[in-house]
Amino acid sequence: MYVRNVEITDIKTESRDVKTFFFDHSFRFIPGQYVMVWIRGVDEIPMSLSYANGITVKQVGDATAAMCALGVGGTLGIRGPFGNGFRVIKPPVLLVAGGVGAAPLAPLAEALKNNVITILGAKTEDELLFTERFKSAGSLWITTDDGSAGHKGPTIDLLDRIRGYNEIVSCGPEKMMRKVLDHATVAGVPSQFSLDRYIKCGVGLCGSCCIDPSGLRVCSDGPVFAGAQLQEGDFGVYMRDATGRKVNL
Ligand SMILES: Cc1cc2nc3c(=O)[nH]c(=O)nc-3n(C[C@H](O)[C@H](O)[C@H](O)COP(=O)(O)OP(=O)(O)OC[C@H]3O[C@@H](n4cnc5c(N)ncnc54)[C@H](O)[C@@H]3O)c2cc1C
Ligand code: FES
Missing domain, CATH: 2.40.30.10 (Translation factors)
Incomplete structure (x- = not known):
């Protein structure tokens, strides 16, 4: 290879x-x-x-x-x-980024320029990533756990306040993404999520990154999955470590 x-x-x-x-x-x-x-x-x-x-x-x-x-x-x-990457079909899009989950979303925001709203969350103001990149691509809502910048509380607090998008794309802690999926489901909006699972080979051979129950491989079928693919199973509940053992999130 x-x-x-x-x-x-x-x-x-x-x-x-x-x-x-x-x-x-x-x-x-x-x-x-x-x-x-x-x-x-x-x-x-x-x-x-x-x-x-x-x-x-x-x-x-x-x-x-x-x-x-x-x-x-x-x-x-x-x-x-x-991997597959994000596939946005019908902008405008709401991006929900938590922590270092902002890393894959910043180039997406730039590609969607002026067709994107971002909720950017972190524990503290110092940990917010790519504020300027998201701001210059569209409108930006900030949340921090300690209230040092923007809204005090989790990113999902803002979901009910924002309108004017056709799709949600998210990357961040899986428990946060699970709540985003639940919101998108109730709102009837399509959604996509980038998963962080244990990756060894990266090319679909070893099976260490499979999600339950579908067996889809995060490394090659993902890391981006549609919300509909994640409704049932381990999403937001557990992942597998290097040995294949289940680890609760
Ligand atoms: C598709 C994908 C994209 C990612 N993008 C980023 C990114 O842009 N920036 C970033 O900081 N992190 C990213 N990560 C997470 C990053 O790969 C892990 O933080 C890193 O592997 C930790 O390695 P470590 O030896 O420092 O920590 P360790 O002490 O080995 O592990 C710390 C944590 O990282 C996880 N981890 C360890 N090895 C792997 C591995 N091979 N695959 C997946 N998770 C692992 C462990 O499960 C554990 O929860 C991404 C993960 C995936 C799957
Ligand atoms: S990491 Fe080997 S199949 Fe995905």
Whole structure:
């Protein structure tokens, strides 16, 4: 399987534990597609493309810590882009982004320019990602858990207040996305969600990323699924870890 070596040309610190890494290569991609990033000697992990030539990484464990320790001139091995990406049929669209879930949604907002409303949520103001990118693409509603910016409370609090869209697209914590799906179902609006599940091969072979009960593979059938595909089963309830064991969300 082809691995492209890329060199890091620039690094932007987005918040205390999130950085964007820019590469010396631009990928042709559909917003929502991801790449497998090989941090040599550590691990290979999935990351959405937040730019044609960049990924935005939240430090959560060994591989992301190793990546965040790299500097300009450091190198990574990249496979992909993989997966289906978002497919918007009838704009205007409401984007619901939670935390680092903003990473695949920012290039989508730019592609949909002036046909997009975004709810952008984070724990605190400092952790809001890509505020300027979303604002220049359309209208922006901000929520923070601690009220340091915008509405105080979860992103889903704002869903009832916003009108004027034909579709909802969301990425963020799965429990948040489950509530967005429930809202979309009641409102009778089509919806799409980008799932974060344990990905090993990235090409549909190993089965580690399958969702229950459909058996659809997040790595190759997704990571973006229509709400109708997620109504029944594990969505918002549990995922599987590296060993295949169920982990409650
Ligand atoms: C399609 C997709 C796109 C993603 N895009 C982004 C992104 O743009 N920015 C970002 O910061 N994160 C993204 N993630 C999540 C990112 O892959 C994990 O945070 C990362 O793999 C954690 O690795 P770690 O070794 O630092 O942490 P670990 O300590 O190994 O794990 C921390 C958490 O990350 C999960 N995780 C670990 N390895 C994997 C893996 N191979 N596949 C999926 N989840 C894993 C674990 O289940 C655990 O919940 C994406 C995940 C998927 C599936
Ligand atoms: S990660 Fe191997 S089938 Fe999806």
